[in-house]
Amino acid sequence: MRAHRRKYHVHAKPIAMSGEKVIIGSIVALVTPMYSGSLAIDWNSLGALVEWHIAEGTNGIVAVGTTGESATLSVAEHASVIEFIVKKVAGRVPVIAGTGANSTTEAIHLTQTAKEVGADACLLVTPYYNKPTQSGLYQHFRAISEAVDIDQILYNVPGRTACDMIPDTVIALSNLINIIGIKEATGDLSRVPVLLRDCADGFAVYSGDDATARELMQMGGHGDISVTANVAPKLMSEMCAAAMGGNSERAKELDLVLSDLHSGLFVEANPIPVKWAVSQMGMIENVLRLPMTSLSKEHLTTVSRAMLAAGVV
Numbered sequence: 001m002r003a004h005r006r007k008y009h010v011h012a013k014p015i016a017m018s019g020e021k022v023i024i025g026s027i028v029a030l031v032t033p034m035y036s037g038s039l040a041i042d043w044n045s046l047g048a049l050v051e052w053h054i055a056e057g058t059n060g061i062v063a064v065g066t067t068g069e070s071a072t073l074s075v076a077e078h079a080s081v082i083e084f085i086v087k088k089v090a091g092r093v094p095v096i097a098g099t100g101a102n103s104t105t106e107a108i109h110l111t112q113t114a115k116e117v118g119a120d121a122c123l124l125v126t127p128y129y130n131k132p133t134q135s136g137l138y139q140h141f142r143a144i145s146e147a148v149d150i151d152q153i154l155y156n157v158p159g160r161t162a163c164d165m166i167p168d169t170v171i172a173l174s175n176l177i178n179i180i181g182i183k184e185a186t187g188d189l190s191r192v193p194v195l196l197r198d199c200a201d202g203f204a205v206y207s208g209d210d211a212t213a214r215e216l217m218q219m220g221g222h223g224d225i226s227v228t229a230n231v232a233p234k235l236m237s238e239m240c241a242a243a244m245g246g247n248s249e250r251a252k253e254l255d256l257v258l259s260d261l262h263s264g265l266f267v268e269a270n271p272i273p274v275k276w277a278v279s280q281m282g283m284i285e286n287v288l289r290l291p292m293t294s295l296s297k298e299h300l301t302t303v304s305r306a307m308l309a310a311g312v313v
Contacts, residue, residue, distance in 0.1 A: 023094045023121065023181075024222045024244065025059030026237040027206070028229035029067035031275055032081060033284035041077060043084060045284045050088045052283070057237035058093065058229060061085060062123055065098035066160065067227055067271045072289040078110065083117035096225075100125030100155060104140045111148040121151035123183060123225070128161035134169045145178045152178045157185035157208060167194045174199035183208040183225045189215055196220045210262040214255040217243035227270055228261045231277045232310045257310055264306030267299045277303055280313060 030053070033045035053061060063085040064070045064078050073081065082097045089095050097114035099122040101107040111122045126132075127140060145152060154173060158164035164186070171194075173179050184191060185208025195205050196219070204222040207213035213224035217240060229236040235258055242251035265273045272288065276295040279286035286294055295303065307313045 023060050023096070023204070024240075025224075026057070026229050026233065026240040027060035027062060027096065027223055027225045028053055028058050028233060028236075029062045029065045029225055029227055030085070031230055031271055031278055031284065032064065032068040032073065034287040034289065036285050036287050039287065039289055041073075041081065042284065046081070046084065047088050049278075049283060050085060053229075053233050054089070054092050056233035058233045059223065059237060059240070060094045060096060061089060062096045062098055062225055063119070065123055065155075065225075066125070066157070067230070067274060068098060069271060069289060069292070070098050070100075072292070075110070075113075079113045079117060082114050082119055086118040094120040096121045096123050096153065098123045098125070100127075102127035102130050104143050107140070108144050108147045111144055111150065111152070115148055115150040119150070121153055121180070122148075123153045123155050125155040125157065126161050126163045126165050128163060131163050134166060137163070137165050137169055138172055141173050141179060142176055145173075145176045148178070150178065151180045153180065153204070153206070154182040155185070155208065156182060159185070167191050167198070170195060171198045174203040180204060181206060181222070184216070185209050187212050189219065192216050192219045192221060210265075211259070214239060214243045214251050218248060218251065227265050227274050228258055230274050231261055231265070231281070231307065232258060232312050235310060260306035260309040264303045267302055268295060273299065273303050276300075277307055280304070280307065 033042035035042050063082045086095050097119035099107060099110035099114050107124060114122050126137060156165045170182055181204030183206045187209040189212055192205060206222055207216040207224040210226055210228040224240055226236055235254055239251055239254035267273055272292055272295050275288055276286050278284050
């Protein structure tokens with residue numbers, strides 16, 4: 001039985017337990033604003049984004065995930081962004097720090113750092129490029145779990161990592177202390193019932209694929225760690241609440257409004273389209289670090305139309 005030690009705790013039912021708050025709903029994978037020219041982090045815009053998301057009803061914030069350009073931030077910047085967001089949020093919603101790496105030692109270091117600066121949980125992507133076996137994945141995540149006493153959410157996105165963590169491995173990991181959920185970004189909904197049925201009690205299953213998130217939540221999932229929420233946080237929060245609350249018609253209606261964004265924000269590699277979209281809303285500069293480049297001209301109309309369809313411009 002999992003000890004309830006932390007302020008925020010993921011539980012299979014959307015209710016508070018033992019005075020803790022539950023991480024469910026629309027969890028934004030937040031972009032990291034940067035200045036043109038210097039490429040330095042734009043702390044003022046980052047703070048404004050945090051305040052906007054809380055005001056719009058976002059239920060949680062992922063700091064320095066893939067969408068936050070974790071691959072091009074230094075380790076020091078990585079820690080600073082997490083700490084800044086934790087302080088700015090000030091306990092109003094949970095902050096989940098992206099701390100995954102393809103080196104187990106580096107992932108442990110980032111996870112320990114996130115704990116030290118006050119993150120509520122960590123999001124750990126499967127090791128990318130080196131393509132470990134399922135046994136290697138199990139040992140990688142077990143080592144992080146044993147090394148750092150903080151809630152940890154697995155992240156499976158084989159389209160970006162070239163590494164697919166199969167359900168049997170997730171089920172085995174769900175029994176380890178600290179490993180409390182998974183962001184499942186394959187878009188393969190056939191995995192969801194298996195994970196919900198066979199993982200340890202209290203293990204949460206989040207969508208990492210906006211296009212299928214509504215269906216995952218209606219199957220019993222716990223929320224959506226979302227790119228779309230960067231652009232339409234209120235609508236995403238309302239859609240997630242409806243999907244998890246059993247209001248399937250309302251959830252479908254809202255998801256239809258968001259559907260063009262779900263696809264349009266992936267016409268090029270994330271976070272290229274979403275950064276452009278948020279810049280068009282006047283909230284950040286459209287700046288990415290190489291090797292990421294600005295949205296190609298041929299896709300501007302697609303993303304613009306998706307934003308119009310969602311009513312965000």
